[in-house]
Amino acid sequence: MNPDLKKERDGASFDPEKIVNLLYGGPDRVKRKRKLESLALNDPDFQHEDLNFMSREQQYETQLKKSIMVVQKQEKHGIMGPEDSAHYVYNGAFKAMAGPFGLHTSMFLPTLRGQATDEQKDKWLKMAENYAIIGTYAQTEMGHGTFLRGLETTATYDPHTQEFDLHTPTPTGTKWWPGCLGKTSNYCVLMAQLYIHGKSYGPHPFMVQIRSLEDHKPLPGVTVGDIGPKFGYAGNDNGFLRFDHVRIPRDNMLMKYSRVEPDGTYVKPPSSKLAYGTMVQVRSFIVSEAAESLAKAVTIATRYSCVRRQSEMKPGHPEPQVLDYVTQQYKLFPYLAAAYAFMFAARAMVSVYFRSMERITRGDITVLPELHALSSGLKSLSSWVMNAGIEECRMACGGHGYSHASGIPSIYAEHTPAATYEGENTVLMLQTARYLMKSYSQSVQGEKLAGSVAYLAGVQPVPVAGRTRDVLDLQVLIEAYQHRAARLVHEAALQLRKEQQAGKDQPDAWNATSVDLVKAATAHSQYFVVKNFAARLADPAVDSSVRAVLTSLCQLHALHGVVNNSGDFLEDGYMTGTDIRQARRHINALMAKLRPDAVALVDAFDYPDGILNSILGRYDGNVYEHLLEWAKASPLNKTDVHQSYHKYLKPFLQANRAKL
Ligand SMILES: CC/C=C\C/C=C\C/C=C\C/C=C\C/C=C\C/C=C/C(=O)SCCNC(=O)CCNC(=O)[C@H](O)C(C)(C)COP(=O)(O)OP(=O)(O)OC[C@H]1O[C@@H](n2cnc3c(N)ncnc32)[C@H](O)[C@@H]1OP(=O)(O)O
Numbered sequence: 001m002n003p004d005l006k007k008e009r010d011g012a013s014f015d016p017e018k019i020v021n022l023l024y025g026g027p028d029r030v031k032r033k034r035k036l037e038s039l040a041l042n043d044p045d046f047q048h049e050d051l052n053f054m055s056r057e058q059q060y061e062t063q064l065k066k067s068i069m070v071v072q073k074q075e076k077h078g079i080m081g082p083e084d085s086a087h088y089v090y091n092g093a094f095k096a097m098a099g100p101f102g103l104h105t106s107m108f109l110p111t112l113r114g115q116a117t118d119e120q121k122d123k124w125l126k127m128a129e130n131y132a133i134i135g136t137y138a139q140t141e142m143g144h145g146t147f148l149r150g151l152e153t154t155a156t157y158d159p160h161t162q163e164f165d166l167h168t169p170t171p172t173g174t175k176w177w178p179g180c181l182g183k184t185s186n187y188c189v190l191m192a193q194l195y196i197h198g199k200s201y202g203p204h205p206f207m208v209q210i211r212s213l214e215d216h217k218p219l220p221g222v223t224v225g226d227i228g229p230k231f232g233y234a235g236n237d238n239g240f241l242r243f244d245h246v247r248i249p250r251d252n253m254l255m256k257y258s259r260v261e262p263d264g265t266y267v268k269p270p271s272s273k274l275a276y277g278t279m280v281q282v283r284s285f286i287v288s289e290a291a292e293s294l295a296k297a298v299t300i301a302t303r304y305s306c307v308r309r310q311s312e313m314k315p316g317h318p319e320p321q322v323l324d325y326v327t328q329q330y331k332l333f334p335y336l337a338a339a340y341a342f343m344f345a346a347r348a349m350v351s352v353y354f355r356s357m358e359r360i361t362r363g364d365i366t367v368l369p370e371l372h373a374l375s376s377g378l379k380s381l382s383s384w385v386m387n388a389g390i391e392e393c394r395m396a397c398g399g400h401g402y403s404h405a406s407g408i409p410s411i412y413a414e415h416t417p418a419a420t421y422e423g424e425n426t427v428l429m430l431q432t433a434r435y436l437m438k439s440y441s442q443s444v445q446g447e448k449l450a451g452s453v454a455y456l457a458g459v460q461p462v463p464v465a466g467r468t469r470d471v472l473d474l475q476v477l478i479e480a481y482q483h484r485a486a487r488l489v490h491e492a493a494l495q496l497r498k499e500q501q502a503g504k505d506q507p508d509a510w511n512a513t514s515v516d517l518v519k520a521a522t523a524h525s526q527y528f529v530v531k532n533f534a535a536r537l538a539d540p541a542v543d544s545s546v547r548a549v550l551t552s553l554c555q556l557h558a559l560h561g562v563v564n565n566s567g568d569f570l571e572d573g574y575m576t577g578t579d580i581r582q583a584r585r586h587i588n589a590l591m592a593k594l595r596p597d598a599v600a601l602v603d604a605f606d607y608p609d610g611i612l613n614s615i616l617g618r619y620d621g622n623v624y625e626h627l628l629e630w631a632k633a634s635p636l637n638k639t640d641v642h643q644s645y646h647k648y649l650k651p652f653l654q655a656n657r658a659k660l
């Protein structure tokens with residue numbers, strides 16, 4: 001063990017195991033998590049050359065082979081359900097979401113479960129759950145991803161044959177991006193515009209076979225392939241798909257909510273947005289993905305910052321650990337705090353999701369708009385912060401952060417698209433804003449608001465300027481976030497009205513106000529995160545040493561947000577210059593207080609080395625010797641003299657020498 005890391009761990013004010021239990025739901029679940037992770041990490045069948053040293057084709061093949069073994073072994077070991085899979089599959093076996101069966105489990109199966117009738121489930125779900133067929137979720141097209149109503153792929157009902165005719169009318173209508181489509185899937189859930197008797201009914205889901213179950217060749221009329229290399233996701237065959245008048249039976253439309261009768265009569269769903277249910281589910285889960293990826297990057301950068309010694313803080317003294325530089329703490333600790341904040345927010349989001357789904361299943365669709373607004377806002381906020389945080393962690397590791405040996409580039413490449421997939425973040429924040437504007441106007445009309453928007457009922461009066469308040473008090477901070485969100489919603493609503501009064505129609509007024517609207521929706525989401533973090537600490541079951549350190553983290557998270565967005569808090573005089581100055585001082589004091597606990601706090605995320613996959617973030621801190629070992633494994637080091645020397649460099653050098 002690196003002596004610096006040992007010293008850090010010995011000096012912590014709490015036992016990290018207590019936080020591990022808090023984060024993962026108690027000792028039994030932690031035991032299960034560790035068992036599943038180590039089962040996957042120590043399985044010789046899952047060992048392979050570092051993916052960073054492989055070509056894309058090799059990566060795809062390796063991940064596909066592993067995916068198959070994962071399925072077989074899951075069955076053998078009785079590993080079931082999303083929590084088990086998160087530990088065994090995504091963290092243990094893959095260290096990634098993006099394996100070639102990723103879309104089968106994350107979207108294809110949930111869509112069948114959520115959108116198919118019981119008869120349709122009997123027909124397909126068992127086959128899909130048992131991997132007799134592999135599917136994906138094919139919605140996005142080359143020309144349209146965000147604008148779902150603009151999809152071009154059509155499903156035209158023919159009552160004579162009781163079939164749908166699937167067709168891609170234009171190049172831009174080509175399905176583009178669906179994961180696991182390019183080479184792996186033989187089925188997909190296709191989102192296509194439903195046409196009956198020449199009338200459009202909007203996007204609907206259809207179950208479509210795209211490849212032969214005999215030889216895996218594309219079925220007649222189907223053109224399908226891989227979209228080529230991307231920023232990351234090398235092991236995933238994101239694909240393209242086109243249809244040339246492909247016919248499928250009527251009952252291949254997923255008909256849990258809307259139906260087409262044999263004669264072509266359309267039966268409306270209780271809400272047309274129920275067809276978008278899988279996206280809402282995955283958005284709700286992405287908050288956890290964002291929290292975890294950020295936590296991994298922060299773990300690597302924090303441990304490395306205790307091992308790394310650089311420069312002279314005091315003349316003639318030994319080089320200090322870089323984490324002792326307050327600027328380094330300022331880079332890392334706010335993201336450490338954010339990772340915790342989003343882990344708690346993710347838990348809350350998932351329980352809101354399941355509670356809402358229970359009601360929706362019982363036929364109560366009134367909860368849908370709030371679920372959509374909350375999941376859209378939290379998905380966007382968490383993935384934005386995650387992206388900024390991972391990049392900050394990379395830079396905090398200096399040059400070594402840029403090497404794949406740090407593990408950070410892979411974390412970044414694997415998770416950065418979360419800001420884009422399942423709904424582009426700005427677009428989703430505007431969806432949240434839409435709900436906030438509606439709620440605000442209901443409140444202005446005297447309706448009582450409930451749930452996450454109840455606070456919009458009235459913007460609190462601005463306290464007398466100069467009033468002293470303790471900005472370290474979590475209740476004071478929650479009220480400040482609440483006030484800021486309510487005010488920004490109120491002002492965005494006023495601005496929207498002003499734009500309309502100035503003669504703009506509603507869409508133009510909305511566009512003109514959209515920067516304010518995104519700001520308001522972001523503030524609303526941040527308020528939820530801060531309030532939820534503080535509420536988690538109020539739980540009497542939380543151990544006192546843990547409560548102490550997490551309270552400091554919660555204060556840091558909230559204060560950092562205040563200082564970073566100080567204009568919002570100052571603008572209407574709710575906070576004063578003195579408050580902000582105090583907030584800055586408190587941040588410094590909190591960082592000093594958290595410094596001795598930093599390593600224990602990242603240890604408490606409980607990522608073993610096999611999952612972090614990082615030389616810099618090793619638990620034992622033996623970074624330097626392993627860096628060299630890792631580099632020696634690079635394919636370019638297989639021989640002392642690379643063959644290209646003989647082909648190119650040698651003649652070039654010889655010719656140059658001959659000229660002299
Ligand atoms: C069990 C699960 C197991 C494992 C999962 C584990 C972890 C998951 C974590 C990670 C995932 C891992 C791997 C996956 C990796 C990548 C996969 C990526 C997949 C994809 O990207 S799929 C494609 C996603 N595409 C989108 O998200 C498109 C975004 N666009 C839209 O959603 C909509 O078109 C838009 C923009 C929201 C709607 O715009 P518009 O205003 O034009 O809407 P409408 O006119 O259609 O709507 C009017 C009305 O309806 C409201 N509304 C819109 N959407 C919804 C909704 N989903 N629910 C409820 N309500 C909705 C809208 O706000 C309007 O309301 P209003 O009239 O104002 O009342």
Ligand SMILES: Cc1cc2nc3c(=O)[nH]c(=O)nc-3n(C[C@H](O)[C@H](O)[C@H](O)COP(=O)(O)OP(=O)(O)OC[C@H]3O[C@@H](n4cnc5c(N)ncnc54)[C@H](O)[C@@H]3O)c2cc1C
Pocket residue numbers: 103137138139140143144145146147176177178179233238417420421422423424425426427430
């Ligand atoms: C790694 C990865 C995996 C994916 N997997 C799948 C999959 O499995 N299945 C699938 O169907 N799709 C998948 N997608 C596609 C993904 O869902 C879309 O890329 C995403 O929904 C964004 O749509 P877009 O690409 O059309 O972006 P665009 O909508 O073209 O966005 C471009 C810019 O325009 C802005 N913009 C667009 N509309 C508005 C608006 N109304 N108001 C303000 N600004 C706007 C956006 O904010 C953005 O800045 C995947 C994408 C990636 C990157």
